[in-house]
Amino acid sequence: xxxxxxxxxxxxxxxxxxxxxxxxxxxxxxxxxxxxxxxxxxxxxxxxxxxxxxxxxxxxxxxxxxxxxxxxxxxxxxxxxxxxxxxxxxxxxxxxxxxxxxxxxxxxxxxxxxxxxxxxxxxxxxxxxxxxxxxxxxxxxxxxxxxxxxxxxxxxxxxxxxxxxxxxxxxxxxxxxxxxxxxxxxxxxxxxxxxxxxxxxxxxxxxxxx
Numbered sequence: 554x555x556x557x558x559x560x561x562x563x564x565x566x567x568x569x570x571x572x573x574x575x576x577x578x579x580x581x582x583x584x585x586x587x588x589x590x591x592x593x594x595x596x597x598x599x600x601x602x603x604x605x606x607x608x609x610x611x612x613x614x615x616x617x618x619x620x621x622x623x624x625x626x627x628x629x630x631x632x633x634x635x636x637x638x639x640x641x642x643x644x645x646x647x648x649x650x651x652x653x654x655x656x657x658x659x660x661x662x663x664x665x666x667x668x669x670x671x672x673x674x675x676x677x678x679x680x681x682x683x684x685x686x687x688x689x690x691x692x693x694x695x696x697x698x699x700x701x702x703x704x705x706x707x708x709x710x711x712x713x714x715x716x717x718x719x720x721x722x723x724x725x726x727x728x729x730x731x732x733x734x735x736x737x738x739x740x741x742x743x744x745x746x747x748x749x750x751x752x753x754x755x756x757x758x759x760x761x762x763x
């Protein structure tokens with residue numbers, strides 16, 4: 554079950570810095586971690602994901618690999634997250650097998666969410682819910698999509714895009730099962746202590762909105 558705080562790693566080239574921040578986020582109580590580094594070479598992505606996996610195992614948090622089914626299977630990570638242009642979900646589900654987590658980006662389109670569920674996705678993600686510095690040109694996703702998801706989907710819906718401590722409650726109250734956060738947790742100016750504290754503040758929001 555994908556729920557609660559879903560952390561997505563930043564484009565960090567320094568693996569030691571990344572590991573320090575990831576462990577701080579795990580200590581702070583994240584429920585899911587997605588490894589994502591759009592700027593890294595295949596070699597660096599493999600090295601970083603391989604280093605992160607034991608930490609996730611230690612804290613019993615699933616590790617999702619962004620885009621790369623091959624890397625997920627090579628490392629025996631817990632699952633993969635796929636964008637609309639990153640492959641056929643039915644074929645990817647077949648490659649992954651039944652035990653791996655499959656997540657799908659659905660942007661601002663509920664029809665994609667319905668198709669993803671039918672193809673075997675374990676969760677769908679809608680965004681950008683708010684203005685996002687990571688993807689400034691991303692389509693805006695209405696928070697009403699989460700009410701639709703609650704009514705018509707059997708899989709969790711994740712909110713992503715521009716989520717901060719200030720606006721996260723809006724997505725949770727709208728019905729998002731999980732919120733995916735990158736910059737608000739892994740701020741370039743944050744040290745490990747800052748990451749842990751911010752993560753704890755995010756996780757508290759779910760307790761407040763129960």
